[in-house]
Amino acid sequence: MIQVIPSIAIRRGKVVKMRKGDPSSEKAYNENPLDLAKRFESHGIEVVHLVDLDGAEKGSPKNYHVLEAIAGHTDLKIDFTGGICTDGDIGKAYEFGADYITASSIAVTNPELFASWIMSYGREKMTLGADVTDIISKNIAFRGWLNKSEITLFDHLQYFYDRGLKYVKSTDVSRDGVLEGPAFSFYQEIVDQFKDLKVLASGGVRGVDDIKKLNDMGLFGVIFGKAYYEGILKLKDLEQFIVAKN
Numbered sequence: 050m051i052q053v054i055p056s057i058a059i060r061r062g063k064v065v066k067m068r069k070g071d072p073s074s075e076k077a078y079n080e081n082p083l084d085l086a087k088r089f090e091s092h093g094i095e096v097v098h099l100v101d102l103d104g105a106e107k108g109s110p111k112n113y114h115v116l117e118a119i120a121g122h123t124d125l126k127i128d129f130t131g132g133i134c135t136d137g138d139i140g141k142a143y144e145f146g147a148d149y150i151t152a153s154s155i156a157v158t159n160p161e162l163f164a165s166w167i168m169s170y171g172r173e174k175m176t177l178g179a180d181v182t183d184i185i186s187k188n189i190a191f192r193g194w195l196n197k198s199e200i201t202l203f204d205h206l207q208y209f210y211d212r213g214l215k216y217v218k219s220t221d222v223s224r225d226g227v228l229e230g231p232a233f234s235f236y237q238e239i240v241d242q243f244k245d246l247k248v249l250a251s252g253g254v255r256g257v258d259d260i261k262k263l264n265d266m267g268l269f270g271v272i273f274g275k276a277y278y279e280g281i282l283k284l285k286d287l288e289q290f291i292v293a294k295n
Contacts, residue, residue, distance in 0.1 A: 051264035052096065053287050054128070054249070055089050056274035057082055057119075059112045060102035066275045068226040070182075070194035072106075078278050086119045092284040093291040096126045098151070098218075098251075098272050104132025105193035108154070113145045120146020130178060134159075139170065151218055153178030154191040156209065157198050164212040176216040176249070179205055184221050184235045194222050206243055216247045218272065224253030226275045231259055233266065240267050257286045264290070 058065055060075065064082055068074035086097055099119065104110035110132045120127055129142045130151035139150055150170070156163040156177055167175050179202055182190045187202040206217060219239060221232040231253040239248050247269035254260065254273040263271050276282035 050290055051260060051268055052249075052270035053094065053260060053290050054096045054098050054270055054272045055094060055277060056098045056100060056251070056272050057085060057115075058100040058102055058274065059115050064278075065102065066226050066278055070190075070222045070225060072193075074226070080278075082115050083118045083122055086123050086125055089284070090123045090125050093288060094125065094284075095291075096128060096148075098128045098130070099147075101129070101131025102193065105130075105154070106132075106195070108132050108134060108192070110138055110142065113141060116142065116147060117145040128176065136166075139166065149174055149176060151176040151178045153180060156205070157189055157191045157200060160208060164209060167209065167213045172213050172215040175214075176218050177206075177209055177214055178218050178220075180218075180220040180222055180251075182222045184223070184232050190222055202239075203242060206239070206246070210243055210246060214246065216249065216269070217243075218249040218251055218270075220251040222252065225251070227253065228255050228275055228279070228281065229253055230255055231263060231271075233262060236263065236268060237266055254282070256282050257289075260287075260290065 063077040064080040065075050065077050101110050101112040126148040128149040128151055129147035133152045134155045180190050181187050181202055189198045189200045189205050221235055224232055231250050236250050249270035250263050250268050251272040254276050260271050
């Protein structure tokens with residue numbers, strides 16, 4: 050059964066969502082990150098995806114205090130991401146309560162270092178963030194999706210798959226925050242080509258039917274955000290996945 054994972058994205062102290070990664074489209078929600086996390090936990094959610102958008106833009110994490118608060122006041126497992134570029138960043142993230150790390154930009158700018166993390170921290174602890182702005186060319190986007198590399202998704206995945214990668218989170222940025230549905234064919238390509246990878250879909254989820262389809266396709270997890278914050282996807286709707294998983 051697919052794992053349902055809510056995203057909590059922090060920018061300038063607020064819970065926010067953007068359309069297609071565009072900072073000018075940012076919408077802040079009247080939510081306290083800790084209260085939000087507690088609400089997720091009370092509905093049986095086990096893992097949250099905590100995104101440090103300030104860190105992603107600046108190249109080093111800035112919201113360890115939010116991580117620490119959620120880790121200290123809930124039993125949620127936290128997948129922390131945003132600006133992680135050094136062993137020191139990882140050490141601090143674990144110190145403040147992260148259970149898992151998702152790293153994206155460093156895998157583009159220093160692939161050897163990220164590959165070493167898979168070995169040194171363990172493949173259960175490290176997720177590759179491999180996001181694209183265009184599912185035709187599939188060039189990897191990084192630095193908060195503001196830059197596009199010359200590296201294509203499947204070459205990127207193959208490099209790290211050959212070095213022990215187990216988990217990948219992939220976002221079609223053009224679908225993120227627009228509630229138009231996930232790029233199903235895009236995820237099917239990944240699943241078909243890398244049968245042993247645990248793939249997490251992110252971007253475009255509108256509701257339960259989208260999650261059911263991703264589950265039927267064999268994806269490991271789905272990260273959702275906008276649909277919940279806009280009141281379209283209810284936490285009660287997700288109980289069927291949580292009960293079935295447990």
